[in-house]
Structure formats: structure tokens, C-alpha cells
Amino acid sequence: MADEPLVLGIETSCDETGVGIVRGHTLLADAIASSVDTHARFGGVVPEIASRAHLEAMVPTIDRALEQAGVAATDLDGIAVTAGPGLAGALLVGVSAAKAYAYALGKPLYGVNHLASHICVDQLEHGALPEPTMALLVSGGHSSLLLAPDITADVRPLGSTIDDAAGEAFDKVARVLNLGFPGGPVIDKYAKEGDPAAIAFPRGLTGPRDAPYDFSFSGLKTAVARWIEAKRNAGEEVPVAHVAASFQEAVTDVLTRKALRACRDEGVDHLMIGGGVAANSRLRAMAEERCADAGITLRVPRPKLCTDNGAMVAALGAEMVARNRAASAWDLPADSSLPVTEPHVPDPSAASDHDHDHDHDDHDHDHVHELSRKNLYA
Amino acid sequence: MLALDTATPAVTVALHDADGDRTLASAHQVDARRHGELLLPCVDAVLAEAGRKLAEVTDVVVGVGPGPYTGLRVGLATAEAFAAALGQRVHGVCTLDGIAYASGLAEPFVVATDARRKEVYWARYADARTRSTDPAVDRPAEIEAREEGIGALPAVGAGAVLYESVFRGVRHDLPADQSAAALARLAAERLARGEELLPPRPLYLRRPDAQVPANYKVVTPR
Numbered sequence: 001m002a003d004e005p006l007v008l009g010i011e012t013s014c015d016e017t018g019v020g021i022v023r024g025h026t027l028l029a030d031a032i033a034s035s036v037d038t039h040a041r042f043g044g045v046v047p048e049i050a051s052r053a054h055l056e057a058m059v060p061t062i063d064r065a066l067e068q069a070g071v072a073a074t075d076l077d078g079i080a081v082t083a084g085p086g087l088a089g090a091l092l093v094g095v096s097a098a099k100a101y102a103y104a105l106g107k108p109l110y111g112v113n114h115l116a117s118h119i120c121v122d123q124l125e126h127g128a129l130p131e132p133t134m135a136l137l138v139s140g141g142h143s144s145l146l147l148a149p150d151i152t153a154d155v156r157p158l159g160s161t162i163d164d165a166a167g168e169a170f171d172k173v174a175r176v177l178n179l180g181f182p183g184g185p186v187i188d189k190y191a192k193e194g195d196p197a198a199i200a201f202p203r204g205l206t207g208p209r210d211a212p213y214d215f216s217f218s219g220l221k222t223a224v225a226r227w228i229e230a231k232r233n234a235g236e237e238v239p240v241a242h243v244a245a246s247f248q249e250a251v252t253d254v255l256t257r258k259a260l261r262a263c264r265d266e267g268v269d270h271l272m273i274g275g276g277v278a279a280n281s282r283l284r285a286m287a288e289e290r291c292a293d294a295g296i297t298l299r300v301p302r303p304k305l306c307t308d309n310g311a312m313v314a315a316l317g318a319e320m321v322a323r324n325r326a327a328s329a330w331d332l333p334a335d336s337s338l339p340v341t342e343p344h345v346p347d348p349s350a351a352s353d354h355d356h357d358h359d360h361d362d363h364d365h366d367h368v369h370e371l372s373r374k375n376l377y378a
Numbered sequence: 379m380l381a382l383d384t385a386t387p388a389v390t391v392a393l394h395d396a397d398g399d400r401t402l403a404s405a406h407q408v409d410a411r412r413h414g415e416l417l418l419p420c421v422d423a424v425l426a427e428a429g430r431k432l433a434e435v436t437d438v439v440v441g442v443g444p445g446p447y448t449g450l451r452v453g454l455a456t457a458e459a460f461a462a463a464l465g466q467r468v469h470g471v472c473t474l475d476g477i478a479y480a481s482g483l484a485e486p487f488v489v490a491t492d493a494r495r496k497e498v499y500w501a502r503y504a505d506a507r508t509r510s511t512d513p514a515v516d517r518p519a520e521i522e523a524r525e526e527g528i529g530a531l532p533a534v535g536a537g538a539v540l541y542e543s544v545f546r547g548v549r550h551d552l553p554a555d556q557s558a559a560a561l562a563r564l565a566a567e568r569l570a571r572g573e574e575l576l577p578p579r580p581l582y583l584r585r586p587d588a589q590v591p592a593n594y595k596v597v598t599p600r
């Protein structure tokens with residue numbers, strides 16, 4: 001349908017420079033430049049290296065996306081960009097470029113939320129999101145359970161990790177096993193050869209008194225490291241495949257168990273899983289099985305759309321255009337801790353475009369990067 | 379010609395008519411932490427004041443630093459995206475050269491800007507148009523120890539003002555901040571002489587700190 005909004009989306013919140021172009025729910029281009037190889041030797045993403053790489057890759061990646069999509073920049077209905085959360089310096093490169101493109105082309109600018117984009121990307125795979133949608137977002141940066149009655153205006157956090165993100169636990173366990181960075185794909189590979197029941201690793205925050213939707217992977221990570229150390233100290237060989245399989249089983253068991261419980265408690269019959277860890281084969285298989293048993297429809301985008309990319313930002317931008325949400329102002333800031341309750345950052349001088357007031361009175365969130373240890377959702 | 383520079387605490391934008399050699403409009407704000415928020419509104423204000431559209435601009439001139447990275451990238455990303463969207467030419471100019479040009483000095487002098495971490499970005503000049511050393515980043519005391527007589531030279535820039543104990547010849551009567559109007563005039567002068575300007579690539583002069591932060595991406599609404 002030619003009258004659906006044509007939107008270009010820019011994503012630079014971490015180490016991928018992503019530019020996507022969508023028309024409504026149709027993916028036209030998904031161009032990515034990654035600096036992950038540069039970060040590998042540091043065992044994690046180095047913000048300044050990521051920011052430098054974004055600046056180098058920005059314009060060429062935009063050009064590549066336009067070429068892939070076969071559309072002229074002048075035909076766009078809007079430019080969307082990740083305004084947060086993410087690495088401040090990295091976000092700023094994308095936000096600056098997006099503003100300049102939008103301004104130069106005379107198009108509206110939509111600063112959108114990275115997490116809401118992870119959810120909205122599924123529209124490119126499975127069509128319009130059911131309302132509400134339950135979403136489990138799991139990656140190296142986030143682990144959250146979100147309830148989204150309206151992806152452009154109403155996203156509610158039910159729970160999130162109180163310590164490490166799920167992807168971080170994969171990275172750290174891979175490091176202890178000397179398997180390199182990033183840890184997700186390599187753990188997945190070894191786990192296929194191992195027994196998931198070989199070692200009983202702990203399931204964090206699953207006791208009856210624990211917060212039902214929060215996650216904790218720090219204890220699991222430590223338990224795995226101790227177990228490996230004990231083996232090594234005893235001079236025994238570490239059964240890498242069994243460790244990988246048992247660790248992965250513990251993570252995916254907790255993730256799916258809590259997501260399904262949230263669906264049941266909230267009466268939601270759709271579960272969406274996104275973020276880099278959604279590419280994990282065991283998580284996909286277990287979620288499929290458990291959702292089928294519970295009569296819940298599972299929606300997981302293809303792996304390339306689960307990891308950070310520009311298409312997801314374009315998808316949410318297109319939804320903003322379709323629903324007539326207010327555009328952002330030219331002084332849109334990059335907000336490293338943009339709360340998930342703000343799916344986009346409308347021009348504050350524009351009339352409210354929300355049909356219900358949510359959280360806008362509580363606007364002064366902290367710019368704090370360290371999580372407090374207390375349970376935020378108890 | 380549209381000139382902008384975000385390599386110092388200043389966000390500075392100017393629209394320059396190269397044929398008439400005059401500045402049509404300019405804007406200047408100083409806030410080292412808000413480059414990203416201030417730049418586009420400044421560009422918009424400058425164009426509005428001059429009654430021009432961005433699409434009429436043929437050349438974008440951008441200060442390539444050296445400067446603290448985060449701010450520096452705002453100007454470069456913006457200039458490159460303008461140029462890519464509208465097919466404009468984009469030229470880089472060393473930020474220190476702009477400050478030197480604005481000084482109008484005819485004798486040898488030094489330009490220094492604040493590089494934070496107790497260091498300055500600096501270079502020596504033979505006169506306002508002629509840089510005689512590559513831009514560098516150093517502690518002021520080390521420059522003094524290595525470069526004989528540097529403390530006695532006239533000095534301009536916020537780095538010289540900040541470390542006046544080393545840059546004793548600091549000229550308080552000359553502008554310490556970057557001016558995009560001066561940057562545009564310098565670029566126009568060089569282009570008119572048929573000189574090549576720099577590509578729009580940042581002068582960082584330091585390697586990135588290779589430190590991985592803990593919990594770098596966390597979302598916790600209260």
C-alpha cells in the first residue's frame with residue numbers, strides 16, 4: 001500500500017550503526033555496520049570506540065539503506081532515531097545525523113525509545129501488534145518484561161533484571177570458559193552438544209517471595225564460575241558442552257517461566273520475544289513449547305531483526321506517523337537513560353498527543369547508569 | 379556557505395556570503411554539555427535571520443577539532459548529513475586555525491584550547507593565517523619545558539586563558555572562543571586561492587580509552 005508511511009530509522013545506541021527503511025509494516029532496507037570485532041578484544045563494548053565507528057559509518061550506511069530500498073530521500077514521510085536508552089556518546093551521533101537529515105529534507109523527526117523499537121520491529125515480521133502485547137526483551141544490555149497496550153504511547157514495565165542483563169551473563173560465562181566475545185552464539189553452539197540437566201545451576205528470583213517478573217543473573221553467573229573453578233582446581237577437565245547447556249537451560253527456564261506467568265496474570269494471549277538473546281535456539285524452542293502448552297501465541301522476529309538494527313527504529317517511527325503522534329523538536333536530546341515508559345520524545349511545546357495521561361508528571365528520572373541492588377518492582 | 383564548529387565549549391554557526399565576503403547571520407552559545415541540543419536550533423535561527431533556506435547553501439564548513447570527542451562529533455555528523463542530504467560540498471578546517479585567524483595577529487603566537495584532563499590542544503602560528511606546527515595535545519607544563527620561549531609568545535584561546543601561568547603572553551583583548559564567522563571567512567579565503575581544505579574527519583589526537591563500563595545500558599523507570 002503506497003499510502004503507508006515511508007520512514008527511515010537510525011539506531012546507534014550501542015555498537016551497531018543501523019539504518020532501516022520501512023513502508024508501514026513492510027521492510028524495505030536494513031543496513032548495518034558493526035564495530036563488534038573491534039570490541040571483542042576488550043571483552044565488551046568500549047563506548048568511545050563505538051562512537052568513533054558510528055561517525056565513520058553513519059552517512060555511508062544511510063546511503064546504503066536508501067539504495068537498498070530503492071527510494072529517494074525526498075519521498076520519506078519522516079526520520080526516526082533512537083533517542084535512548086543507550087551509550088550517551090553513541091546515541092548522540094545518530095541523533096545529530098537524524099536531525100540534520102530531517103532538517104535538510106524538511107521531514108518530521110521522531111526520537112523514539114530503543115526498547116519500544118525492539119517490540120515494534122515484529123510488525124515487519126508478523127503484521128500489526130496485538131494490543132496489548134506482552135514483550136520479553138533480552139540482550140546484552142537489557143532484560144525486561146513489558147506490557148504494551150499501545151506501542152506508540154503506553155508501554156508498562158512489569159519487571160527487569162536487578163543486576164546483569166541476560167546477554168551479559170552469556171558473555172561472562174563464555175569468558176570463564178575461554179570461548180571469546182560475544183558469548184551468546186558460541187554458548188548456544190556448545191550447548192547443542194551438552195546435557196541441559198547435567199548440572200543443576202540456580203534459578204534466580206524464582207522463590208515464592210521473590211518479585212514475580214524481575215530477573216537476576218548475577219548469582220547464576222557466579223555459580224557457574226565457581227563450579228568451573230572447582231573442576232579446574234581438582235585438576236579435572238571442564239565439560240564445556242555440559243556447562244554451556246546447563247547454564248543456558250537455567251537462563252531460558254527463568255526467562256520463559258516469568259514471561260508466561262506475566263501473560264497468565266495479565267490475561268494476555270500473545271508473547272513477543274526480542275533482543276539479541278532472542279536469537280538463542282534453546283530460548284526459541286522452550287518458548288515455543290511452553291507457549292503452545294499454555295495456549296499463547298508466540299511471536300519472535302527473525303534473528304537479524306532481534307539484534308539492534310535500524311529497521312526496528314523505522315518500524316516504530318512509521319507507527320508514530322500512522323497514529324499521528326507529535327514529532328520531536330530540533331533540540332531533541334540523546335537520553336542515555338530514557339525510561340521505557342516514554343516510547344517517543346515529542347516536542348514539549350506540541351499539544352499532548354496522548355489519549356491517556358501516563359507518567360508524564362514523573363518526568364525527572366535519574367541519569368544513573370548503575371542499578372541499585374534493591375528490587376525495583378517489589 | 380554555512381559554517382559550524384562544536385569542537386570547543388562553544389556551539390557556533392554562521393552563514394557566509396563568499397562572493398560578497400560578508401557574514402549574513404551568526405549564532406553563538408556556550409554550553410559544553412549540550413552541543414547536541416543546541417546546534418540544530420542555532421542553524422535554524424541563523425538561516426531564519428538571513429531569510430535563507432538550507433537548500434540554498436552550496437558549501438558546508440565544519441571545524442574538525444581537535445576537541446573533546448563527544449561535542450566534536452555533533453558538528454561533524456551534522457555537517458556530513460546536511461551535505462549528504464542536499465548534495466552540498468563539505469569542507470573541514472582545523473578548529474585552532476579558526477581561532478588563529480580571528481586573532482588577526484601578524485607575529486608568531488600560540489593557540490591553545492581546553493582539552494580537559496589538565497591538557498590543552500595547541501599549535502604554533504607564524505601569523506594569523508599560517509600554522510607552523512601540527513596540532514597536538516599536551517600538559518601545559520610539558521609544552522613549556524619542551525618548547526623554548528613558548529610562555530612568552532602571545533597566546534589566544536580558552537586553553538591559554540585557563541593556564542595563564544604557562545601562557546604568560548595570553549591576549550585577553552582577543553576572542554578566546556571559536557567563531558564560525560571567522561572559520562567561514564578563512565575557508566572562503568583558502569578556497570578562493572584554490573587550496574584544498576581538509577576532509578570532514580575528526581582530529582581526536584588521543585586514542586580511545588579502552589575501558590568497558592559495567593551495566594552500561596540499563597533502563598530503570600522509577
Ligand SMILES: [Zn+2]
Binds near residue numbers: 114118139141307308
Ligand atoms: Zn537493543
